[in-house]
Structure formats: C-alpha cells, structure tokens
Amino acid sequence: MTRNNWVEGQSLPEVTKTVTQEQVNAYADAAHDWSPIHLDADFAAGTQFGKRIAHGMLGLGFVSEMLSLAFPDSWGRSGGLKVRFKAPIFPGETVKISGEVTRVSDSDGEETVTCTVVCVKPDDTEAITGTATVRI
Amino acid sequence: MGSLEPGHRFEDQSFTIDPNMAVAYAAAVGDESQLAAEGKVPPMAVIALGLSQVIEALKLGGGTIHASQEVEYTAPAQLDEPIVAITVLKGNSVRRGSRFATVETTFTTTSGDGIARAISMVIIPE
Numbered sequence: 001m002t003r004n005n006w007v008e009g010q011s012l013p014e015v016t017k018t019v020t021q022e023q024v025n026a027y028a029d030a031a032h033d034w035s036p037i038h039l040d041a042d043f044a045a046g047t048q049f050g051k052r053i054a055h056g057m058l059g060l061g062f063v064s065e066m067l068s069l070a071f072p073d074s075w076g077r078s079g080g081l082k083v084r085f086k087a088p089i090f091p092g093e094t095v096k097i098s099g100e101v102t103r104v105s106d107s108d109g110e111e112t113v114t115c116t117v118v119c120v121k122p123d124d125t126e127a128i129t130g131t132a133t134v135r136i
Numbered sequence: 137m138g139s140l141e142p143g144h145r146f147e148d149q150s151f152t153i154d155p156n157m158a159v160a161y162a163a164a165v166g167d168e169s170q171l172a173a174e175g176k177v178p179p180m181a182v183i184a185l186g187l188s189q190v191i192e193a194l195k196l197g198g199g200t201i202h203a204s205q206e207v208e209y210t211a212p213a214q215l216d217e218p219i220v221a222i223t224v225l226k227g228n229s230v231r232r233g234s235r236f237a238t239v240e241t242t243f244t245t246t247s248g249d250g251i252a253r254a255i256s257m258v259i260i261p262e
C-alpha cells in the first residue's frame with residue numbers, strides 16, 4: 001500500500017453512459033462546438049460514418065469525470081492525459097469508461113499514479129484509449 | 137489552413153466560464169463528480185471550450201474528426217476568471233487525402249499563471 005493507498009492493478013471507479021442525441025445537442029451548446037457532423041443528420045449521412053457522431057470531447061468528458069471521481073483533489077490541478085480517439089460514439093450507444101493503475105511512484109515528496117484509461121462501446125470496440133498521470 | 141506552416145501562432149483567444157456555463161457543461165456530460173456537484177469548473181470544460189475556439193479560428197470543415205488529445209493541468213480554472221488561450225500550429229500535413237493538423241494550446245490566467253496545456257490532432261477531409 002502506498003501513501004495515498006493506490007496500488008498497481010487497482011481499478012478506477014467505472015463510469016457508464018448512454019449517449020443520446022439530446023445529450024449531444026446539449027453538449028454542443030455547452031462546449032460551443034456546433035459542427036454538423038454531430039448535429040445535422042443530412043450532413044452526417046454524407047460522411048464516412050453515415051450518421052451523426054458524439055463529440056470526441058464528450059467522450060473525453062466521461063473519462064475526465066472518472067478521473068475526478070478517482071482523484072477529486074488532484075485531477076484538475078496536476079493531472080495529465082494522453083488519448084487516441086479510435087472509433088466514434090454514436091447516439092444511442094452505452095459506453096463504459098474504466099481505468100487501471102499501472103504504476104505508482106514516489107519522488108520529491110509527491111506520489112504519481114499512472115493509469116490506463118479506456119472507453120468501450122457496446123460491441124467491445126474501443127472508442128478512446130490512453131494513459132492518465134496524476135501527481136497526488 | 138493548407139498554407140499555414142508549423143510554428144504559426146493563431147490570434148490569442150480569451151474566454152470566461154461562468155457558473156451557468158460550468159453547470160451546463162457538467163449537465164451535458166452527466167458529470168456526477170464532486171467538482172461538478174460543487175459547481176466548480178469541470179477540468180475538461182476548459183479544454184473543450186478552448187478547442188471549439190481553435191476549430192472556429194481554423195475555419196475547419198464540418199467533417200473534421202478529432203484524432204487524439206493530450207492534456208496537462210497545472211491549476212484549476214476559476215469561475216468567472218478570464219482564461220487566455222494561446223494556440224500554435226505544431227503540424228500540418230496531407231496523407232491519403234486527409235489533412236492532419238496538430239495544435240498546441242496553452243491556457244493561462246490574464247496574469248500569465250498556468251492553467252493547462254493541450255495538444256489536439258484533428259483530421260480534415262481534403
């Protein structure tokens with residue numbers, strides 16, 4: 001056990017979200033991103049995805065929520081995140097966001113926790129994958 | 137966009153997240169964390185609002201796709217505190233019919249104190 005009780009292999013609190021088009025519309029207004037690929041069904045039909053997709057940053061908002069739940073005092077102050085958007089999230093899909101601690105290190109009086117993070121679609125494909133690092 | 141070279145600095149942007157914006161963002165994400173419950177600025181809201189300004193400044197087409205994102209926080213953004221976003225083009229190339237653009241945005245207070253740094257890669261159909 002480490003100073004802040006994080007250990008390698010430990011899971012972060014899982015977050016599950018069912019994304020709706022109403023949520024995507026609300027997110028567009030909240031994040032000021034009104035790109036038609038998220039909002040306009042006719043426009044989206046002509047893209048490689050054939051239909052509207054959720055904002056990648058909405059999925060990343062889910063990841064950030066999980067990290068805020070895991071590290072409430074540190075995530076927004078000393079957190080880092082590096083992710084790839086591997087597949088789009090479509091409205092109507094339920095995604096699971098999870099993470100696992102891969103390393104806990106101690107340096108200069110600060111503990112650093114490194115985790116994998118992943119957002120998985122209903123068919124088990126990965127929508128977002130990456131690594132988060134938080135100094136506690 | 138096609139003529140811009142890496143190193144190009146876009147016009148500095150400034151925005152403020154007021155309590156209503158923070159609540160709207162948390163509600164849209166469905167954020168149930170303590171920060172959201174306390175009405176504070178959700179960390180990713182800073183990056184999301186900054187990125188939307190970059191998209192607008194770049195005049196990117198509607199088919200633009202977000203490919204990757206890096207984020208590094210140094211201090212929480214405060215409600216009603218102006219945030220300055222300085223964006224520099226880090227990469228701009230065309231591969232297999234699509235343009236890959238990478239931008240780095242530094243978020244600070246008006247007095248220059250760091251809030252966050254973000255690196256975003258987007259793919260723009262040519």
